[in-house]
Amino acid sequence: MKRLTLLLTCFFISMGLAIAQNVKVSGIVLDESGEPVSGASVIVKNNPSIGTVTNAEGQFNLEVPASAKVLVIKFLGMTDAEGTVSESMRITLKRSEELLDEVVVVAYGTRKRGSITGAVSTVGSKEVSKLPVGSFDQALQGTTSGVQVSTNTGRPGAASIIRIRGIGSINAGVAPLYIIDGIEGSASDFSAISSGDVESVSVLKDASATALYGSRAANGVILVTTKKGQTGTRATITYNGYYGISEKVKENFTLMNSNQKLDYEIALGLRDADDPDLPKLRAINTDWIDVLMGETAQTQSHELSVRGGSSTVRYFASGNFMNADGILINSDFKRYGMRLNLEADATKDLKIGTTMNVAQQYSKNTITADLGYTNNIYNPAFRALLENPYTQPYREDGSYTTQDDGLMGANPIEHLELDPTNYSNLRLMGTAWGELSFLKDFKAKTLLGIDYYDLVTDAYVSPNSAWGTNTGGTVTRGLTRTTRVTNTNTIQYKKTFENVHNVTVLLGEETYSLFSDVFSVRGKGLPNDKLSVLGVTSSYDGAPGTGSIKTDYSMASFFGSLNYNYDDKYFVDLSLRRDGCSKFGENNRWGTFGSIGAMWNLKREAFAEDIEILSDLRLRSSYGTMGNNDIGNYSWIATYGLSGTYNKSNAGFLSAPGNSDLTWEKIGMFDVGVNIGLQDKYNIELGYYNKTTSNMLFSVPYSYTTGFSSGWKNIGKMRNQGFESKITADIIKNNDWKWTIGGTFSYNKNEILELYGNVTEIPDAGSSTILKVGMPLGTRYVNRFAGVNPANGKTLWYDKDGNVTETYRASDAVAIKDKSWIPSYSGGFNTSVEYKGITLSADFTFMGDYWITNNARFFTESNGGFADYNQSVRMLDYWKQPGDITSVPHPKYAQNEFDDRVIEDATYLRFKSLMASYAFPSKLVKKTKIFQSARIYGQAYNLYTWTNYKGYDPEQYGNTELGGYPQIRSYVIGVEIGF
Numbered sequence: 021m022k023r024l025t026l027l028l029t030c031f032f033i034s035m036g037l038a039i040a041q042n043v044k045v046s047g048i049v050l051d052e053s054g055e056p057v058s059g060a061s062v063i064v065k066n067n068p069s070i071g072t073v074t075n076a077e078g079q080f081n082l083e084v085p086a087s088a089k090v091l092v093i094k095f096l097g098m099t100d101a102e103g104t105v106s107e108s109m110r111i112t113l114k115r116s117e118e119l120l121d122e123v124v125v126v127a128y129g130t131r132k133r134g135s136i137t138g139a140v141s142t143v144g145s146k147e148v149s150k151l152p153v154g155s156f157d158q159a160l161q162g163t164t165s166g167v168q169v170s171t172n173t174g175r176p177g178a179a180s181i182i183r184i185r186g187i188g189s190i191n192a193g194v195a196p197l198y199i200i201d202g203i204e205g206s207a208s209d210f211s212a213i214s215s216g217d218v219e220s221v222s223v224l225k226d227a228s229a230t231a232l233y234g235s236r237a238a239n240g241v242i243l244v245t246t247k248k249g250q251t252g253t254r255a256t257i258t259y260n261g262y263y264g265i266s267e268k269v270k271e272n273f274t275l276m277n278s279n280q281k282l283d284y285e286i287a288l289g290l291r292d293a294d295d296p297d298l299p300k301l302r303a304i305n306t307d308w309i310d311v312l313m314g315e316t317a318q319t320q321s322h323e324l325s326v327r328g329g330s331s332t333v334r335y336f337a338s339g340n341f342m343n344a345d346g347i348l349i350n351s352d353f354k355r356y357g358m359r360l361n362l363e364a365d366a367t368k369d370l371k372i373g374t375t376m377n378v379a380q381q382y383s384k385n386t387i388t389a390d391l392g393y394t395n396n397i398y399n400p401a402f403r404a405l406l407e408n409p410y411t412q413p414y415r416e417d418g419s420y421t422t423q424d425d426g427l428m429g430a431n432p433i434e435h436l437e438l439d440p441t442n443y444s445n446l447r448l449m450g451t452a453w454g455e456l457s458f459l460k461d462f463k464a465k466t467l468l469g470i471d472y473y474d475l476v477t478d479a480y481v482s483p484n485s486a487w488g489t490n491t492g493g494t495v496t497r498g499l500t501r502t503t504r505v506t507n508t509n510t511i512q513y514k515k516t517f518e519n520v521h522n523v524t525v526l527l528g529e530e531t532y533s534l535f536s537d538v539f540s541v542r543g544k545g546l547p548n549d550k551l552s553v554l555g556v557t558s559s560y561d562g563a564p565g566t567g568s569i570k571t572d573y574s575m576a577s578f579f580g581s582l583n584y585n586y587d588d589k590y591f592v593d594l595s596l597r598r599d600g601c602s603k604f605g606e607n608n609r610w611g612t613f614g615s616i617g618a619m620w621n622l623k624r625e626a627f628a629e630d631i632e633i634l635s636d637l638r639l640r641s642s643y644g645t646m647g648n649n650d651i652g653n654y655s656w657i658a659t660y661g662l663s664g665t666y667n668k669s670n671a672g673f674l675s676a677p678g679n680s681d682l683t684w685e686k687i688g689m690f691d692v693g694v695n696i697g698l699q700d701k702y703n704i705e706l707g708y709y710n711k712t713t714s715n716m717l718f719s720v721p722y723s724y725t726t727g728f729s730s731g732w733k734n735i736g737k738m739r740n741q742g743f744e745s746k747i748t749a750d751i752i753k754n755n756d757w758k759w760t761i762g763g764t765f766s767y768n769k770n771e772i773l774e775l776y777g778n779v780t781e782i783p784d785a786g787s788s789t790i791l792k793v794g795m796p797l798g799t800r801y802v803n804r805f806a807g808v809n810p811a812n813g814k815t816l817w818y819d820k821d822g823n824v825t826e827t828y829r830a831s832d833a834v835a836i837k838d839k840s841w842i843p844s845y846s847g848g849f850n851t852s853v854e855y856k857g858i859t860l861s862a863d864f865t866f867m868g869d870y871w872i873t874n875n876a877r878f879f880t881e882s883n884g885g886f887a888d889y890n891q892s893v894r895m896l897d898y899w900k901q902p903g904d905i906t907s908v909p910h911p912k913y914a915q916n917e918f919d920d921r922v923i924e925d926a927t928y929l930r931f932k933s934l935m936a937s938y939a940f941p942s943k944l945v946k947k948t949k950i951f952q953s954a955r956i957y958g959q960a961y962n963l964y965t966w967t968n969y970k971g972y973d974p975e976q977y978g979n980t981e982l983g984g985y986p987q988i989r990s991y992v993i994g995v996e997i998g999f
Contacts, residue, residue, distance in 0.1 A: 042083050047109030049078045049093055055942045057113055058952065060095040061252035064088045065102065069331055073254055094252050125222045125245045127232040127581075128510060128526060135585060137593045137617030137640050138229030139691055139707055141165060141746070142222050145247070149215045150935060152264055152319060152961055152992045154344055154353055155179045156215040157207065160242075162848015162865035162932065165705065165744035165764040166225050167240075170867075170977035174268075174988040176319075176344035176353035177383060179207040181977040184225055184240030185689075185711055186740030186768040187797055187842055192685050192717040193650025196223075196240040197233055201375045201451055203469030203506040204236070204532060205244075212379035212447040214340040216260055216323040217359050219247045226691035226709060227644025228617030232581055234597030235611055235647035238687045238713075246375060248361050249327055249334030256952070261322040262959075262994025268313050268347050269962060269987040273970045274893045275880065278305045278410040281890055288887050288911050301410035308407040308890075312400040312432060313986055317345035321994075332365040347988055348400060349436040350384040369457045376450040383443045401972065402983030403432045405876050406889040422486070428889065430486030438482040438549075448472040463512045471504040477540070480552045491544040494561060495554050498540030505533045520587040530577040539568040573602045573653040591619040593642075601649045601684075605656040608683030615644020623697075636697025641690075648685035651717050655732045656682040677722070677731040685717045685734070701753070705746040712773070713738045720776060735776035738797065742768035756856055763849035770796040770842055781835070787979050788873060788918055790835050798840035798979065800871065803833050805921035813899030813910030815883070817919065828917055839923060841979045844869035848932070857939040857955075868927035873980040874971045877922045884911025926974035928967035935959040953998035961990040 049057045056078025063071030064084050074080045084091075084105060091109070093101045098113040124133050124142055141164040148159045154177035161169035161180070170181040187194045198205045200213070222243040224230045230237035276284060279302055285291040291298075307314070325338035342355045356379065363373030411426045413433045420434040421427055451469040458464065476499055483493030510528035517523070543557025579597035596614040619640040622628050628637060658678030664671045693707035715734040722728045748762040772793050775782065781792040783801050790801035806816035806824050819825050819832040845868050852861035880892045898908040937957035945951045967974045973987045 043086050043088070043105065044081070044083050045091070045105055045107065045109065046079070046081045047103070047111060049074050049080070049095070049111045049113060051098070051113055051942075057095050057098070058946060059254045059256070060093055060113065061254065063092050063094075063252050063331070065090040065092050071252060071331070092252075094250060125220060125243050126229060127224065127241070127243075128508070128528060129512075131583075134621065134636075134638070135583075135588070135591055135619075136229070137591050137619040138224065138642055139166070139226040139640075139693060139709070139744075140222055140224055140229050141167065142220055145216075145219050148218045148221060149260070150959070151215070151933065152262060152321070152959060152990050154342060154355065155207075155211040156213070156218060157182060157210045159215075160221065160223065162764060162846075162850070162863065163762075164223050165746045165847070166707070166709075166742070166766050167223055168766070168768075168843060168846045168867065170975055171987075172973070172976045172978075173985040174266075174347065175351060175385070175985040176317075176346050177211040177355070177381065178985075179210055182207065182242065184223065184242075185709055185742060185744075186770050188239055188687055188711065188713045188738070188740060189648055189650075189685060190716060190736070190738065190772075190791065190797060191651075191719050192648050194239050195650070196242050197236045198242050198244070199233075200244045200449060200471075201246055201469070202453070202467050202508065203449070203451055203471060204504055205449060205471050208473075209447065209449060209471065210244075211353075212355070212357065212381060212445075212449070213244070213246070213377060214323055214338065214342075214357055214359070216258075216325060216340065217246045217336075217338055217377070219245045221245075226617075226642050226707075227615040227646060227689045228593055228595070228642030228691070230646055231613055231615035231644040232579055232595045232597060233646075234577060234579065234613040235575070235599035235601060235649050235684060237613075237646040238648035238650075238685065246359065246361060246377070247325075247327065247336045248363065249329040249336050251329050251334055252331055253328050255326055255328035257324070257326045257999035258996065259322075259324050259999075260994065260996045262320070262957075262992045264319045264959075264990050264992035266317040266319060266345075266347060266988040266990045268309075269965065269973065269989050271309065271972050271986070272965075272967065273880075275309075275405065275890050276409065276893055276896070278302055278408075280893060280896060281409055284891065284896065285887065288884055290887055304410045304412055306407075306409050306412055308404040308409070308413075311413050312349075312404045312436070313347055315345075315347050315349070317347045317988070319344040319990065319992070334363050336361040346384075346985075348985065349433070350440045351985070352382075352384050354382040356380045371455045372453070374450065374452045377448070379447045381443075381445040381447065383445070385441055385443060398435065399983050400432050400436060401986060402876065403428075405880050405983070406886075407432075408890050434485055435487055438485040439480060439487060441477065441479040444476040444478075446472075446474040461513055461515045463514070465508075465510050465512070467506070467508045469506040469508075471506075473500070473502040475500040478552075482549045483546045484549045488546075491561070492558070493546035493549070494542055494544045495546065495552055495557055496540060496542040496566075497554055498538070500536070500538045502534065502536040505531075507531045522583075522585045522588075524581075524583040526579075526581045526583075528577075528579050530579070531575065532577075533572065533574040535572045537568075537570050540566055542566050571653050575599060575601045575649075587624065589621050589624040591617075591621070593617040595644070599647065599649075599684075603649050603651060603653055603655065604684065605680035605682045607681050611647050611684040611686075613645045613647055613686075615642060617642035617644075633699055634697070635700045636695060636703070638695040639692075640694070641692040643688070643690045646687045646689070648687065648713075648717065651732065655717075656680060674727065677726070677728050679732055681734075682717075682732055683734060684715065685713060686715045687711060687713050701750045703746075703748045707744045708742070709744075710741040711739065713740075718776070721782075733776070735774075737773040739771050739773055740768055742766065758854040759852070761849070761851045763847065765845065765847040767845045768842075769844065770798075770840070772797060783833070788923075789841070789979055792835050795835055795837050796840045796842060798842045800836040800839040800920065800923060801833050802836065802923065803828060803830070803917065803919040804836075805919045808899050808904075808906055808909045810899070810905055811902055812913065813904070814913040815909045815915050828915055828919075836920065839871040839920070841870055841872060843867045857941060859935075859937045859939075861933075861935050862931070863933040864929060865932045866927075866929040867975070870926055871923050872926040872969065872971070872974070872976050872978075873918070874922050874924050874969070875980050875982050876971060878916065878918060881908075881922075882916045883909050883914030885914065885916035887911065924969050924971070926967065926969045926976060928965050928969065928974040930965045930975070931963040933959060933961050934963060951997055951999060953996075955996040957994050957996070959990075959992045959994075961992065962987060963989065 049060045060074045072082045103111045157180045168183045224241040321342045323340040327336045338359045340357045344353045359377045361375045420431040449471045453467040455465040479496040481488040481494045508530045513525040542561040543554045544561045545558030577599045581595040585591040598612045600610045622637040659676045660672045661675035662672045664673045689711040691709045696704040714737045716736045718735045719730045720733045744766040746764045752759040783790045788802045804818040848865040850863040879886045899910045939955040
C-alpha cells in the first residue's frame with residue numbers, strides 16, 4: 021500500500037508539473053490602420069508545430085510551453101512580426117512592401133538590400149501587376165534607373181526591347197540575360213507568365229552584381245522571381261480580373277484629304293482640271309488609317325490564385341486567361357496559363373521544391389515592320405499612308421475594290437480578312453530543386469530547369485484573294501521547337517564569427533544547353549477557299565523559307581563568390597567564374613571573368629549615428645569583367661553550302677571562312693554609387709559607370725578575292741559611360757493619408773574607341789549610318805538638307821565642306837555626331853496619393869536625344885517624287901514663285917533623297933498610366949463571411965505623348981521607323997477579391 025501511495029503521489033506531482041509547464045496566451049492581431057487581421061497564423065518561434073490562427077475579430081488563444089518566449093505572427097502580404105509571450109498580447113502587422121525593400125533577389129540567392137555592393141534595381145509585384153498588357157516587362161519602363169525600355173509596338177502580347185547601361189556590342193547580341201526562377205529564359209517568356217504570378221523583378225547592372233553569371237552577363241541580368249507559399253498561413257484565394265477597350269493612339273501628322281490631293285495632282289499636271297471623274301472623287305474621303313487601324317479592341321483578363329502553407333509545406337497555385345484583340349484586323353492574342361510553385365521540408369535538414377508554368381498562346385499577326393516587313397504593299401501600317409483618300413475599300417455591293425477602282429495595288433482589307441496567319445505557341449518552364457543543410461553552416465542545392473517552346477505557324481493565302489490568284493492559294497505550315505536545359509549545383513557556407521565577422525562563401529557548377537528545330541513547308545493550288553490544310557494542295561512550293569534547320573550549343577561553367585562584412589559596416593564581395601562555350605573556336609573556348617565590390621555603411625560610423633536627419637548613407641564601388649557569346653552557334657566553323665550548281669549538277673561550296681581563334685567579347689566595368697536616406701522619408705540613389713567593350717565579336721568585311729564577303733573576328737573597342745539616379749519620397753504618411761513621389765533619370769554616352777587595323781570608319785550606306793572612331797554607335801552618315809532656293813524653288817544641300825549647292829552627290833555625305841539613333845537619356849516619374857481606401861496614381865516616362873529616320877516621310881513628303889501616293893499636307897506649301905520662303909521645293913525641280921530632312925528628333929514625354937482604386941473597409945468585407953478583401957480599380961493606359969516626331973510613334977528602337985504596329989491607348993476597369 022505504501023508503494024502504491026508513493027507511485028500515485030509521484031504521478032500526480034508529475035502531471036501537475038506538466039500542467040504548470042504550459043501557459044495560456046491570448047491576444048489580438050491588427051493591421052497598420054487598426055483593423056483586425058483574420059486568419060493570421062500565430063506560432064511558437066522555433067517550434068512551428070504549436071500554433072493557431074486568428075478569428076474574424078483578429079483574436080487568438082493559445083496554450084504554449086512555459087519555455088516559449090516569443091510568438092511569430094504571419095499573414096500573406098504582410099511582414100512577419102514577433103511578440104514576447106504574455107497573457108494578453110497586441111500585435112500590429114505592417115504591409116510587405118517594406119519587406120521587399122529589405123530582401124533582394126541576386127545571383128544564385130537573396131541578399132539584404134543594405135548589404136549589396138553592386139548596382140541593383142528592383143520592381144515589386146504591385147508595379148508589375150498594374151499594367152493591362154500581355155508582357156509585364158513594361159513595368160520596368162521609367163521605374164528602374166540605367167535601363168532603357170522601348171515598347172515600339174502596340175501588338176498584343178509583344179515583348180519590349182530592354183537595354184541596360186547602353187548598347188555594349190556592334191555585331192553581337194545586346195539583350196540582357198533573363199533568369200526566371202533560377203533558369204535562363206528569353207524576353208518572349210514574359211508573355212507566357214501572368215503578371216499576377218510575379219513576386220519581384222531584379223535588374224543587375226554592374227560587374228559586382230552580374231559577374232557571377234560570367235559570359236552571359238555582358239548586357240546585364242534581369243531576374244524574375246515568381247510567388248511562393250508562406251509557412252504557417254491559411255490558404256488565401258485571390259481573384260483579379262479586368263475588362264478594357266483599346267484604340268489607336270492618334271498619329272502626329274496630317275495627310276491630304278480628297279480635295280487637297282486632287283488639287284495637288286491638277287497643279288502638278290498629273291490630272292486634268294476638267295476630268296469628268298472629279299465630282300465623284302471629291303465626294304469620297306476615305307481615311308485609310310482609320311479603315312485599316314481604327315478598330316476599337318477589347319481586352320479581358322482573369323486570374324485566380326491560392327497561396328498558403330503549413331509548418332512543412334508551402335504552395336502557390338494559379339490559373340489565368342487573357343484575351344486581347346488587336347486594333348488591326350486579325351492581330352489578336354489569347355493566353356491560357358497555369359502555375360504551381362511548391363516547396364516542402366522533407367526532413368529537418370532537407371527542402372525540396374518545384375516551380376511549373378504552362379501557357380498555351382494563340383495569336384494572329386498582321387504584317388507590319390516589327391515583324392520584319394517594311395515598305396511593301398503587304399504592310400497595312402505603311403500602306404495606310406499611301407492609299408489615296410478618293411479611293412474606297414468596298415464597292416456598293418460590298419465586294420472589295422481593286423486596282424481598277426484606283427487602288428495602288430491589291431486591296432489591303434482583302435488581304436487582312438482573307439489571308440490570316442495563325443500562331444499556336446505552347447510554352448513550358450519548370451524547375452525541380454533540393455536544398456540540404458549540413459554541418460550547421462553549410463547548404464548544398466541542386467536545380468534542374470527546362471524552358472520549352474513549341475510554335476506552330478499556319479499561314480493561309482486564299483485562292484479568292486488577289487495575292488493567291490497566281491498560285492491558286494497557298495498553305496504554309498511551320499514548326500519551331502526550342503528547348504533550354506539548365507542544371508545548377510551550389511554549396512554555400514555561411515558563418516558569423518564573434519558577432520561582427522559575417523562570411524558567406526558560394527561554390528557552384530552549371531551546365532546549359534539549347535536545342536532548336538525549325539521546319540516549314542508550303543503547298544499551293546487549293547481546290548476552294550473552304551479548305552486550308554496542306555493535304556489538299558496540288559503541289560509543293562519550294563519558296564524561300566521552306567525547309568528545315570537544326571541548331572544547338574552548350575556551355576559549362578564553374579563559379580565562386582566570397583561575401584564578407586564587418587559588423588554590417590564594411591562590405592567586400594569577390595566573385596570568379598570560368599565558362600566554356602561551344603560557340604567559340606577550339607583554341608579559345610574558355611573564358612574567365614571576375615569582380616570585386618566594396619561598400620561602406622557610413623551610417624554605422626560614430627560620426628553619423630547621431631545625425632537624426634540621416635537615416636541611411638552607403639558608399640559603394642566595384643570593378644569586374646563579363647563576357648558576351650551572343651552570336652551564331654557555328655560562326656567559328658568553316659561551313660559549306662549545298663545549294664550551288666556546277667556543270668548543271670548540284671554542288672557544295674565553302675560558304676563561310678570560319679575562325680578557330682574566335683573567342684569571348686569582353687566587357688570591363690567600373691561603378692561607383694551612393695545611397696542616401698533622409699528622415700526615413702526620402703531615398704536617393706546615385707551612380708556612375710564606365711563600361712568598355714573590347715575584343716568585340718565583329719563581322720569584318722573581306723576582300724572579294726578571298727571568295728567571302730565577311731568573317732567573324734575579335735576586334736575593336738567601344739565605351740559606354742553614364743550617370744543614373746533614383747529618388748523616392750514619402751511626402752505625407754499617417755493613418756489616413758499617404759502621398760509618395762518618385763523618379764528616375766539615366767544618361768549614357770556611347771563612343772567607338774577602335775575598329776580594326778588602320779580602319780577608322782565604316783560607312784553603311786544601306787542604313788545611312790557610320791561606324792566611326794570617336795563617335796557613338798548609330799551615328800548618321802547622310803547628306804545635309806539646306807532648304808529651298810527662294811529664287812528658283814530648287815532643293816539645296818550642303819556639300820562635305822559646308823558649302824551650299826543645288827547638286828546632290830553621295831560623296832558629300834558626312835557623319836553627324838549629334839544624331840545617333842541611340843537615346844542619350846531616359847527615365848520616368850510617378851506619384852501616388854492614398855486616403856483611407858482610395859488610391860490615385862500617375863506614371864510618366866520619357867526618352868530623349870535620339871534621332872529616327874522617318875521612312876514614311878520619304879514617300880509622303882516626296883516633293884512630287886511619289887505624287888501618285890497620298891501626301892502630307894505640308895507638300896501644299898511648296899515653292900510657287902520667286903521670293904517664296906519655304907522648306908518644300910517646287911515638284912518640277914525637286915529631287916527626293918534620303919538626306920537629314922527625314923531624320924527627326926524622337927524625344928518624347930509620355931503620360932503612361934493613370935489609375936484610381938478603392939479598397940473596401942475590411943470590417944465591412946469580412947461581414948460577408950465569404951470575402952477577406954475587395955478592391956475595385958479603373959485605369960487609363962498610354963494617355964498622351966508630347967513629341968515633335970511626325971510619325972506613328974516616337975518610341976522606336978533602331979535606325980528607321982518603317983511602319984510598325986501602332987501604339988494603343990487602353991481604358992480598363994477591374995476588381996480584386998480575396999477569399
